[in-house]
Amino acid sequence: MSPRSASVNEELRRRSRERLLQATVDLVEERGFDGTTLADIADRAGAARGLVSYYFPGKRQMFQSAVHRLMHRTLQAALEREPRTDDGHELLARAIDAVLGLTVHHPVLMRAHMAGILQAEGFVQCSEQQRLAELLRETMVRYGSDDVDHDYPxxxxxxxxxxxAILLPGAGMPLVSLRDELFQRFGLDPAYHAPPGGEPARRSV
Known part of the structure; x- marks a missing residue:
């Protein structure tokens, strides 16, 4: 049997990494961050345990990459949702709703993610985080920002x-109030927004 080509090997590695990231999200959502081990993740992904350390230096870095992957995929799906639009204001509204919607639908994941960011390592600089940053920055460009280097951060x-604020135990603020504040801050028409879990609510003109 002839050896696999470099492109085939690369695709196999990509799929293995994807399975590990998906297993990480699934298990942390089920058991919490502390209740999930690297061995659990490898078993769920059907991967050799040594493969985990090949891709990631530790559980925290792996988890942040997994959540950033979920975030950038959710954001991209929202930006490309039908009906497609080139309206930069609507795209920014979709981006805000996508991120806040993840918080509502995946509170265990997002709470653990935020807790990790506040620890010493902060943001994990990985391809998933970079793709999320690119999408948000591109959205600010399409929104029409005059100073993207200021407005994106x-x-x-x-x-x-x-x-x-949504996730704060015992003192969380309502999503609707926070979303309204963000929409007002960026001058977005509330008719654009798509409530998390709901259908887009666009007002006819």
């Missing part, structure tokens, strides 16, 4: 603050 900080 501000958007990120405001959305992270809203996520923290």
């Amino acid at each position: 501000l958007l990120r900080a405001l959305m992270m603050g809203a996520v923290f």
